[in-house]
Amino acid sequence: MTSQHYTATVYEPDPSVDRVEALTAALSSAGFTDVSVEEQPLRGGGTSPEITASHPTTADAVTITPFQRDSASDEDDPLEISAIFHENVRLSSWERDAEYASFLDACVDLVREIAARLDPEYVALFWVEDWERVNPGGSPLADHVTVPPEVGVYSESLRTDLDGLKSLYDSVSVRREETDSDHEIVVRSDGPWSETAWGDVHNWAEPRRADIPLDGVTDLSDPLGSLEPGECGTDVVISRPNGSPTFSNEALTLEWCYRDESDALRRVADDSFVRRVVGDDGPVGELPADADPDDERVSALIQGSIPTAFVRSSGPNDETIVSTVMALDMETSKFDLLVRLAKVARVDNVDDDIVATIAEMVTKLGEMDDQDGIDAYIQRKIL
Structure with a gap:
């Protein structure tokens, strides 16, 4: 055993x-x-x-x-x-x-x-x-x-x-x-x-967003909603579900995107539409003319209360905490890991030092190739 x-x-x-x-x-x-x-x-x-x-x-x-x-x-x-x-x-x-x-x-x-x-x-x-x-x-x-x-x-x-x-x-x-x-x-x-x-x-x-109490710790805002027009970040999305959303590793897609002048998030690679920024009352604005309603993605990061510091990148393809987690080769739920990391960050009000520390921990996880070792490190360092 x-x-x-x-x-x-x-x-x-x-x-x-x-x-x-x-x-x-x-x-x-x-x-x-x-x-x-x-x-x-x-x-x-x-x-x-x-x-x-x-x-x-x-x-x-x-x-x-x-x-x-x-x-x-x-x-x-x-x-x-x-x-x-x-x-x-x-x-x-x-x-x-x-x-x-x-x-x-x-x-x-x-x-x-x-x-x-x-x-x-x-x-x-x-x-x-x-x-x-x-x-x-x-x-x-x-x-x-x-x-x-x-x-x-x-x-x-x-x-x-x-x-x-x-x-x-x-x-x-x-x-x-x-x-x-x-x-x-x-x-x-x-x-x-x-x-x-x-x-x-x-x-x-x-x-759901409406079911989770706003107790000052849980932040249900769109982490990419704080980006300025032209600023880049990383989103994690799923296809729009027919029922309850699924956040398994296989269901998640990492998107490198930027915010345009009309509050739409677009892919850095080809300017194609990902989704609208989400505000307190739902998606902001109308769908762009070039967007198919069926193609608009749903952000898992909003459900996970992920802070903007985890998604903001200094350049179009610069790594973020979110992109580093999504690149990990592991069986552990990446969505749950991001949620737990966000909780750790909020204990210290998501300041620069704690974000840097979390980035180091995630980088360390990326250097591991043993699933049991990954689980043990998460339990010891993050939980």
Whole structure:
């Protein structure tokens, strides 16, 4: 098992439910096979059940330990069940290949099935290196759930205690659904989870400009809207979506562009139209005469609250933080990385020093060719 594995931890499950029976059923329902239960010795004496299973197409394994509270446990600690995935569960990499996408579907469905069968207060699927940040580490849970995991499941009572989930989530790409068990499941990824048992895509709630609170930290202005006519910058765009936008690496396109006198953004290479600058009330002005409405692109940077300092270039083809991130050869979501970097920058009011520091970090990422090393560097230096 890699030391950089993922874990799904279940907090405060219903104590009246037979955990082993519920967990084995959850694994089978989620599509895992070869489900088995073995008693494993405990260091203090006695045994505890350990459940193992594998995914049928990838052979990737999952091990679940339904912890039992003993007399030495701190009664203030949440009661936990831990599922260890022996393969990195990089949700942003769902397009890597069909088998990996199937494995990710099963992992996400397993979290959903566990919530339905064990009725927990909270379930978190996260990278084990994030343990100190994501693990609540105490009760009541509402006082300790402060960092959202990649997949989070929240009971109705926990959502009430948290006063909703807006305090946890921002403009990072999110899908969410309320289940029959009155849990809300939130996935911080743009994968096609509608193809699982979760329902059609229109049942997911995508954060939109109007839904994100203007709290002085989130900036929903167009980062290229601050450019003067003739000034150059880099935009990251997607085709205009029919439904909720998708910000996977494959969906994003980097555009080197400049702002013209009519508030249109045009490509540096050939002056062709990209999109209009976006103001508080939407796109500014009319479409240029040479523009086809179907060709106007949507900027991912507005959804990601990316600051102008990340996009402004000193010349037509000079690198920016955005262009450097987009050039990275990595599986990690580049959109999510830009959003996280923007958060870091805003802590220091996006001053020149912090922008220079972020540019150095991104350059360092570009020198790496190992995905696990990239993930570790992002966690250590950026998060």
